[in-house]
Amino acid sequence: xxxxxxxxxxxxxGDLLDNMHRLRARVFSDRLGWDVKVKNGMExxxxxxxDPAHVISVDNDGQVVGCMRLLQTTGxxxxxxxxxCLLDGEPPLRSSTVWEAxxxxxxxxxxxxxxxxxxxxxxTSEVMIGAxxxxxxxxxxDAVAVIDPVMDRVMKRxxxxxxxxxxxxxxxxxxxxxxxxxxxxxxxxxxxxxxSGIRHDVFQPQHVELAA
Amino acid sequence: MAxxxxxxxxxxxxxxxxxxxxxxxxxxxxxxxxxxxxxxPFAGTVQGxxxxxxxxxxxxxxxxxxxxDPILHKAGRSIAPVDWTRFxxxxxxRSVFYAADDFGITPQGLTVPIRGPYGDRGLLSVTRACPxxxxxxxxxxxxxxxxxxxxxxxxxxxxxxxxxxxxNTPALSHREIEILQWVAAGKQQQDIGDILxxxxxxxxxxxxxxxxxxxxxxxxxxxxxAIGLGLIFPx
Numbered sequence: 001x002x003x004x005x006x007x008x009x010x011x012x013x014g015d016l017l018d019n020m021h022r023l024r025a026r027v028f029s030d031r032l033g034w035d036v037k038v039k040n041g042m043e044x045x046x047x048x049x050x051d052p053a054h055v056i057s058v059d060n061d062g063q064v065v066g067c068m069r070l071l072q073t074t075g076x077x078x079x080x081x082x083x084x085c086l087l088d089g090e091p092p093l094r095s096s097t098v099w100e101a102x103x104x105x106x107x108x109x110x111x112x113x114x115x116x117x118x119x120x121x122x123x124t125s126e127v128m129i130g131a132x133x134x135x136x137x138x139x140x141x142d143a144v145a146v147i148d149p150v151m152d153r154v155m156k157r158x159x160x161x162x163x164x165x166x167x168x169x170x171x172x173x174x175x176x177x178x179x180x181x182x183x184x185x186x187x188x189x190x191x192x193x194x195x196s197g198i199r200h201d202v203f204q205p206q207h208v209e210l211a212a
Numbered sequence: 213m214a215x216x217x218x219x220x221x222x223x224x225x226x227x228x229x230x231x232x233x234x235x236x237x238x239x240x241x242x243x244x245x246x247x248x249x250x251x252x253p254f255a256g257t258v259q260g261x262x263x264x265x266x267x268x269x270x271x272x273x274x275x276x277x278x279x280x281d282p283i284l285h286k287a288g289r290s291i292a293p294v295d296w297t298r299f300x301x302x303x304x305x306r307s308v309f310y311a312a313d314d315f316g317i318t319p320q321g322l323t324v325p326i327r328g329p330y331g332d333r334g335l336l337s338v339t340r341a342c343p344x345x346x347x348x349x350x351x352x353x354x355x356x357x358x359x360x361x362x363x364x365x366x367x368x369x370x371x372x373x374x375x376x377x378x379x380n381t382p383a384l385s386h387r388e389i390e391i392l393q394w395v396a397a398g399k400q401q402q403d404i405g406d407i408l409x410x411x412x413x414x415x416x417x418x419x420x421x422x423x424x425x426x427x428x429x430x431x432x433x434x435x436x437x438a439i440g441l442g443l444i445f446p447x
Contacts, residue, residue, distance in 0.1 A: 007289035051289040072291050074363055075327025090385035093421040096326060096363035138292035139355035142417050164414030181414055
């Protein structure tokens with residue numbers, strides 16, 4: 001299921017946030033080799049102090065298996081700063097109805113292939129459904145997401161590739177990073193649900209039926 | 213989308229017009245009351261406008277409720293609009309919302325937080341007394357309009373301060389300028405997408421960004437201002 005954790009409810013989700021920062025360390029530092037700060041096995045940066053909202057996917061065992069960080073493009077965000085290079089020196093978009101998504105990742109070591117509950121594909125879709133439904137309810141219509149080519153491929157394969165890109169891909173650690181545009185629309189959410197088979201409310205816990 | 217509200221960047225006597233803006237917003241979106249507060253980047257100063265009844269405004273100021281108001285202290289830390297049911301019912305909440313209730317103001321409201329580039333945060337709050345299902349429906353219908361109104365109001369208030377004006381030159385990207393230039397040349401969004409080999413939605417998102425950076429409510433206004441600033445040429 002998906003938890004939305006921001007500065008208003010962070011005090012209720014201390015462990016969840018710590019585990020999210022651990023996942024981010026494993027993905028962005030260990031696997032992708034980005035130049036990020038890791039302390040006590042947790043990856044954090046200055047943007048975590050700017051009251052972002054985190055979209056966190058938790059599996060049936062209570063493990064954090066996916067996450068994404070959202071910030072408003074009207075204020076300071078990564079494309080105005082750390083990721084400015086991705087825009088080839090151009091100023092970033094600024095709109096109250098466009099959010100920026102960064103640190104989008106899933107636990108590829110824990111999740112498998114295929115499309116079951118514990119697959120990369122399922123959790124990727126679940127995080128996106130959670131983020132887009134959250135954005136849509138907030139009146140947000142589009143998101144600009146900083147992603148790596150693997151995530152770009154996963155999204156395209158799920159019939160949900162970005163509708164456009166800003167600037168050009170730039171090397172970052174062992175891979176490249178790019179700024180992709182996605183619509184926060186009913187259509188995209190429906191395509192994600194169709195592809196993943198996720199029909200339930202992702203913000204509600206699922207009761208697992210145990211085989212007899 | 214054409215917003216049928218006063219364009220704050222064209223008016224002189226600003227305080228009065230911010231109040232009219234709030235009145236028009238209530239009228240157009242079927243709301244009871246609206247208020248706006250700007251928490252400045254410098255020393256946390258608060259500047260506000262509201263169309264609440266005078267007795268409530270006086271009580272609020274006399275009691276110094278801005279010191280504890282969860283709207284000012286919490287809503288700005290969310291990236292999404294905050295329904296007031298999200299606030300914990302603690303002492304601060306009670307001292308503001310229970311008191312408001314005594315003045316006939318419903319605690320059913322929504323605050324749309326806007327963050328500016330300099331650490332400034334703007335909060336547009338609206339209320340409407342009605343059954344909960346109707347409130348939910350209303351919110352879903354107007355939240356997009358409220359986002360646009362909130363950023364327009366916030367940027368206008370920020371721009372009206374002398375210190376901020378010094379910082380404020382709209383930073384448009386080449387793509388945004390290029391698209392505005394094609395709009396000025398009379399091209400439709402679809403055509404512009406074809407010309408530049410990008411999707412029409414990408415054209416739209418750049419246009420929206422350009423409008424907000426220029427403080428314009430419509431694309432025509434944005435073109436006018438871009439010409440005025442020498443960013444594009446009149447065709």
